[in-house]
Amino acid sequence: xxxxxxxxxGSKSDLHIMKDAADVMKEFGIQFEMTVVSAHRTPEKxxxxxxxxxxxxxxxxxxGAGGAAHLPGMVASITTLPVIGVPVKSSNSIDGxxxxxxxxxxxxxxxxxxxxxxxxxxxxxxxxxxLATANADLSAKMQQYKDDLKKKIEESAIDLENYx
Numbered sequence: 702x703x704x705x706x707x708x709x710x711g712s713k714s715d716l717h718i719m720k721d722a723a724d725v726m727k728e729f730g731i732q733f734e735m736t737v738v739s740a741h742r743t744p745e746k747x748x749x750x751x752x753x754x755x756x757x758x759x760x761x762x763x764x765g766a767g768g769a770a771h772l773p774g775m776v777a778s779i780t781t782l783p784v785i786g787v788p789v790k791s792s793n794s795i796d797g798x799x800x801x802x803x804x805x806x807x808x809x810x811x812x813x814x815x816x817x818x819x820x821x822x823x824x825x826x827x828x829x830x831x832l833a834t835a836n837a838d839l840s841a842k843m844q845q846y847k848d849d850l851k852k853k854i855e856e857s858a859i860d861l862e863n864y865x
Contacts, residue, residue: 703758706733706828709750709776711766713737715789718819719765722787725825729842731832738764740771747772751779761828764813765821767791770803773813783831785824786813 726733764773765787773786788800797818805815816823833840
């Protein structure tokens with residue numbers, strides 16, 4: 702099976718957040734690649750990565766960035782693939798708001814799906830759902846994942862109700 706998801710981040714310091722997206726890929730058996738691509742420090746690398754992503758077989762890109770967080774939007778401006786942005790609360794961040802707004806407030810014509818602050822797991826799950834639209838086995842795995850979530854909540858409710 703070929704690599705279907707690219708997970709990129711503006712700095713290695715974002716790995717503690719972005720590993721959650723990689724963990725989701727592993728859980729669902731999806732091949733992925735992960736690297737550092739900085740919109741500000743390595744713009745040529747970012748351009749080449751985004752330009753070549755589809756021809757290399759990628760179907761979705763998950764891009765995490767903190768601070769000014771231009772990486773997801775810049776990548777989305779170059780590729781036709783869906784880009785999922787993960788705002789990262791970094792050391793130079795303004796409580797993460799700068800990252801959230803930089804990714805969320807994209808101009809019309811350059812969409813970036815944006816998840817919550819530090820929510821790389823949700824980005825991974827959204828990537829799975831995108832891929833599952835064309836893969837019945839993956840769709841079944843996603844349904845099982847959601848059924849398991851429901852079961853956990855139902856079990857938690859029973860535990861809580863029996864507490865008193």
